[in-house]
Amino acid sequence: MIFSSTLLENAVSEFARLPGIGKKTALRLVLHLIKQDTAAVQQFSGAIAHMREAIQFCNRCHNISDTPVCNICSNHSRRQDIICVVENIRDVIAIESTQQFNGLYHVLGGIISPLDGIGPEQLNIESLVKRIPEENIGEIIFALNANVQGDTTVYYISKKLKNIPVKITTIARGIAFGGELEYADEMTLAKSISNRIPVENYIVTGN
């Protein structure tokens, strides 16, 4: 692409550095911003610059936060004895959006994946192990992706916790609501049969 303006070219190449944004999309976005008034564009760039400068990670659960302890950890109307262990911040947002979980989180910052060079020491596992006796945690729920890396991570952490009296669970795997049996993969279908639940529980949780 040949630009007649260096200002335009710089803005386009900055946008094109973002993941999943190519040169053409970047140009479309920049031309959109040119049509907006200066104040709106300043608000856009200001929100991003300010966010990057001021954002912190919660000391306790490693979630993203505006303060040293995030507003989930510091919310005393939440149960303080259950931790949901997730891979990243996106998972916290996904679970929070269900409004069904009322405990705390622990963000690992990734999952164990030797092929990608990610070992347990790069993840927030030590701090999780420390939290359990310190905060008197009664249950930890693993909400990790169902793949080899997720299973390895669950296995590794469970082993670390074997001398600590804490209930360890994992989120249910099964056929999604609205999912059709005939299109489900065999593994999921098999697990959904072996992990079947009494109908009275289903009606309570699934209505």
Added chain:
Amino acid sequence: MIFSSTLLENAVSEFARLPGIGKKTALRLVLHLIKQDTAAVQQFSGAIAHMREAIQFCNRCHNISDTPVCNICSNHSRRQDIICVVENIRDVIAIESTQQFNGLYHVLGGIISPLDGIGPEQLNIESLVKRIPEENIGEIIFALNANVQGDTTVYYISKKLKNIPVKITTIARGIAFGGELEYADEMTLAKSISNRIPVENYIVTGN
């Protein structure tokens, strides 16, 4: 989506205002920026804010520009007697990227489209009509999209120019390079036959 950080939420909603960017994509982009160091994010937001403040439109051709007259208009190694008339800035970038056109441009800022409420008076048509005698233009080439609006615009401007001695042409329509005859629409195929060109010209322009 429920966020545990207002800073994150603001940045995501600013990104989600851009065309074609939904909340989930916006979140992905913002989380990517959080992983970058502060200087890189400042460069990103700075490039955009600075671009919006400093960008101008060329006095002569209405192209986007860093200066009152754009670097295409002020480049004296380009032919000063041919104007290529385009709908918008994206078209200038597309034609410049071919490196085949060595004249000037005129950006209309849209095309005549009564259904969208865009009439000739909203477009940069008067300034085009003025430029032709003032700058001693010998030829204008219409490079507009081949649809009803494009044709209406060509017809309207041609009528305005009927007393001005200037050659008026339009870019060739036909089968694209690599395009297969059997999949071409009838209109394009019919036009490509009626506007056929001598083989010696084809070899010069098409090699």
